[in-house]
Amino acid sequence: MTDAATSKHLQNQMHDNDESESSFSIGAISGNASSQRFSSLSGRVVTPGAFITSETAKYLHGHGTILESYTEPSSTTPVQCLRSTQAGLLHQLGSLLLIEPVRHKRYLPHTGDTIIGRVTKLAIDSWNLNINASQDAQLRLSSVNLPQIQRRKTYKDQLQMRQMFSEGDLLVSEVLEARPERRVNLQTRSSKYGKLGRGLLVQVDASLMRRQKQHFWRMPGDYEGVRVILGMNGFLWIDRAVDQRLGNRSLSLVHRDTDQHQKNQTQKDNEFHNQVNMAHERALHDKMARVRNAIVALHKMFIPIYSETILDVLDGSKQLESKDMTESKMLPVICASAAGRIQRQQREEQKKRSDE
Structure with missing residues (x-):
């Protein structure tokens, strides 16, 4: 095969691929039932209101989907279909269709939230905790509940911080302050907060x-x-x-x-x-x-x-x-x-x- 013939063959293949990709996109956006030409519906990225399938008797609608009626342009008879209610990735488990939503897997702190964290580091007068957020939170010594009595923390208390909480300990606490420009501050002043055991x-x-x-x-x-x-x-x-x-x-x-x-x-x-x-x-x-x-x-x-x-x-x-x-x-x-x-x-x- 000559270079000219090879170039023409590659151009034809690229043209065919472009047509197949464009036909899929148009079918998915317009909601035409003819777009259902795949053996499995898993793996599709959907947006809110996107058409999923018209075979409602074959599939069950799960999380992130809703059963609606629509009318084909060439017919006046309404047909039921499944549409997405949120953006995400479509999954098929047997006959069940559900959508894994696009979401923040990490925690966005809010003041007053009850959270669980793991101690990662001890500072001069505070502990750093991993709370599944973008950065570690801070638990100050002044925000800790001392047993039997509440008093002002002293230098002696700083020397005994490792006896209270050490690296690897799990703590349940409350978000005392959460600001975007500052580190999250925690508190365990109540008796229900503190170190977790078994x-x-x-x-x-x-x-x-x-x-x-x-x-x-x-x-x-x-x-x-x-x-x-x-x-x-x-x-x-x-x-x-x-x-x-x-x-x-x-x-x-x-x-x-x-x-x-x-x-x-x-x-x-x-x-x-x-x-x-x-x-x-x-x-x-x-x-x-x-x-x-x-x-x-x-x-x-x-x-x-x-x-x-x-x-x-x-x-x-x-x-x-x-x-x-x-x-x-x-x-x-x-x-x-x-x-x-x-x-x-x-x-x-x-x-x-x-x-x-």
């Missing part, structure tokens, strides 16, 4: 968190005994609500005249205590694991995370074991109730705006 840390996108009246949530019903701290920065903490170990309860001992019988009875009671404690610990750990997996499921389905949606997922996964809750094929099933709650809230908000 528990589970779950990290999600900060944009999925919702502000509530109470971010220290003691779970009700079957999950009584579990506490969840809903950090607005996307860090959630799951631990024991109160020390409910049955070993703390005193059992009445049957006293006998002989010391040997009392010693044997005490040993049996201790063994019973240990068995009950182990069973209770296993049950509590299973509850905490299920709560953790419910939060992960909401995160994978891009559904806002707050107390009601967590309970919805837990109710929808009662028949599943904890390890099966995060499987891809089960996510649409256990998150259906939570997704329906969000869609109802969106419709109510749209109705309020239209009434105004």
Whole structure:
């Protein structure tokens, strides 16, 4: 093949590619059903109001999509279709279509937010904390709650800062001051704030968190005994609500005249205590694991995370074991109730705006 023939062949290929790309763009923008010529809808970037598909009987609409009616130019009969309600990336999970929204994965601090952070550095009179923001936050020694008494911090307190909080410690605190041009300042003056002990840390996108009246949530019903701290920065903490170990309860001992019988009875009671404690610990750990997996499921389905949606997922996964809750094929099933709650809230908000 000569150079001229090669050049002409490449130009023809480029011309064909341009035509195919332009036809796809026009079909996607105009909302024509003929644009559905792909075997999978995953991976498409959509904008608010963009046409997704007219095969409503084949697909289920999930987060970020809405069912609407439109009329073809050549027909007067309305046809139902799925459209996007936000900008993002389209995903297909089986027959479920949902949109991963374009969002800030990092936290944008607001004064008064309850957050969880990890100590990264000690300064002269402050601690630096990673709070999943663009820069570390600062917790000053003057903003810390000292045990038993509140007083002015001294040089002696500065020498003992590492005994209070050291590198790697997890703290729950409140945003005291958040200004764009300055570092975020935190405070732990209340007794509910401070260092976290044993528990589970779950990290999600900060944009999925919702502000509530109470971010220290003691779970009700079957999950009584579990506490969840809903950090607005996307860090959630799951631990024991109160020390409910049955070993703390005193059992009445049957006293006998002989010391040997009392010693044997005490040993049996201790063994019973240990068995009950182990069973209770296993049950509590299973509850905490299920709560953790419910939060992960909401995160994978891009559904806002707050107390009601967590309970919805837990109710929808009662028949599943904890390890099966995060499987891809089960996510649409256990998150259906939570997704329906969000869609109802969106419709109510749209109705309020239209009434105004």
